[in-house]
Amino acid sequence: METGMSTPRETFLRLVNGVCDGPYEDLADLYAEETHVTHPFHPLGPPPLRSRGELHEHFTAPPTVPRTLNRKPVDIRIHETADPEVIVAEFAYQGRVEETGEAFTVPCVFVMRIRDGLIIESRDYIDHIASARAWGQLDSLLAALRPR
Numbered sequence: 001m002e003t004g005m006s007t008p009r010e011t012f013l014r015l016v017n018g019v020c021d022g023p024y025e026d027l028a029d030l031y032a033e034e035t036h037v038t039h040p041f042h043p044l045g046p047p048p049l050r051s052r053g054e055l056h057e058h059f060t061a062p063p064t065v066p067r068t069l070n071r072k073p074v075d076i077r078i079h080e081t082a083d084p085e086v087i088v089a090e091f092a093y094q095g096r097v098e099e100t101g102e103a104f105t106v107p108c109v110f111v112m113r114i115r116d117g118l119i120i121e122s123r124d125y126i127d128h129i130a131s132a133r134a135w136g137q138l139d140s141l142l143a144a145l146r147p148r
Contacts (some may be wrong), residue, residue: 006117008087009078012110015119016073016091019059028056032118039124043145065136069104071095085113085120097134104134 006014011030018027029052031037037049049055071093079088093106106127113121132141 006114008080008085008112008114011114011117011119012078012087012089012112013076016076016089016093020071020073020093020095024059025056027059028052030119031055032115032120035120035122037119037122037124039126039128041125042128043141063135063137064140066099067134067136068098069093069095069134070098071104074105083113085115087112087114093131095134097136102134104130106130106134 015027015030018024018030031052033052035050035052035055037055039046049058072095073091074094076089076091079090081087089108089110089112091108091110093108094104096103107130108127109125111123111125112119128141129138132138
């Protein structure tokens with residue numbers, strides 16, 4: 001993906017549209033070589049993604065349950081801040097599971113620092129329960145959360 005000197009808004013839109021439409025192999029190119037991406041509300045508390053290589057693995061890993069999500073970003077609101085590198089983006093991924101026809105909506109808020117067209121930091125607040133349900137992974141998520 002060519003980023004050039006994209007604005008933070010343009011970079012964010014490339015990211016969320018790319019998550020929906022691909023190519024997934026190119027999504028990591030939207031990030032700086034060293035970055036810091038967290039999912040603060042993820043119930044399993046995964047570690048931050050700190051490099052373009054880790055993000056490439058994140059975006060290209062096959063789903064644990066074979067499902068195809070036909071989705072698009074909707075209700076996008078991008079808020080600029082006093083810091084020209086920082087935006088707050090509110091949106092949802094909305095669509096259907098191809099295999100079942102099930103509709104889904106996954107609300108999200110991203111707080112991003114984007115410098116020279118590349119994401120150097122992102123806190124991705126995602127409804128992980130809705131995401132796990134869409135991906136057919138709700139049972140495995142709940143099992144991972146149960147005390148042993």
